[in-house]
Amino acid sequence: MAKRPILLLPDPRLRAVADPVEKVDDGIKALAQDMLDTMYDAPGIGLAGPQIGEMKRIIVMDLSREDEPNDPIVMINPEITGMSDDIVSTEEGCLSIPEVYYDVERPAEISVRYTDLDGNTVERDATDRLAVCIQHEIDHLDGVLYIDYLSRLKRDRVLKKFQKADRLNKKAG
Numbered sequence: 001m002a003k004r005p006i007l008l009l010p011d012p013r014l015r016a017v018a019d020p021v022e023k024v025d026d027g028i029k030a031l032a033q034d035m036l037d038t039m040y041d042a043p044g045i046g047l048a049g050p051q052i053g054e055m056k057r058i059i060v061m062d063l064s065r066e067d068e069p070n071d072p073i074v075m076i077n078p079e080i081t082g083m084s085d086d087i088v089s090t091e092e093g094c095l096s097i098p099e100v101y102y103d104v105e106r107p108a109e110i111s112v113r114y115t116d117l118d119g120n121t122v123e124r125d126a127t128d129r130l131a132v133c134i135q136h137e138i139d140h141l142d143g144v145l146y147i148d149y150l151s152r153l154k155r156d157r158v159l160k161k162f163q164k165a166d167r168l169n170k171k172a173g
């Protein structure tokens with residue numbers, strides 16, 4: 001197991017489209033484990049490949065409560081195949097945009113199709129926080145960040161904050 005560095009806004013890799021995974025081999029299984037280790041360590045409830053610079057369509061999540069055993073979910077090549085008209089507004093955050101939280105509106109229920117770590121195709125429905133988390137993570141595979149759904153004013157405020165931090169980091173190091 002290995003923890004990987006998480007890329008932060010405005011790293012351009014967070015804006016790139018990730019490639020489909022061709023085959024669930026040992027390399028992909030090791031990557032999924034690294035992603036889970038990185039997510040649990042952060043700690044966070046979801047992580048997508050591009051967030052650690054792996055431009056592959058793979059996401060990991062765990063929405064279990066603190067007093068529950070871990071419930072890791074790994075989705076390879078996930079695709080949303082259906083969504084409800086019902087919209088839910090949820091406060092979202094992102095490990096690549098730390099310490100920032102905003103409400104985002106998304107469909108409350110979705111259907112998703114993906115490949116699991118055994119190479120099987122799985123179809124499942126998701127509601128509530130899981131539905132929101134899956135949509136947030138799949139967005140990462142297409143270079144979309146949740147701040148893209150905010151008003152321009154709010155989004156620009158977040159971008160400026162992280163651009164400034166990035167400049168200071170580069171100067172310092």
Ligand code: ZN
Nearest residue numbers: 093094095096
């Ligand atoms: Zn995120």
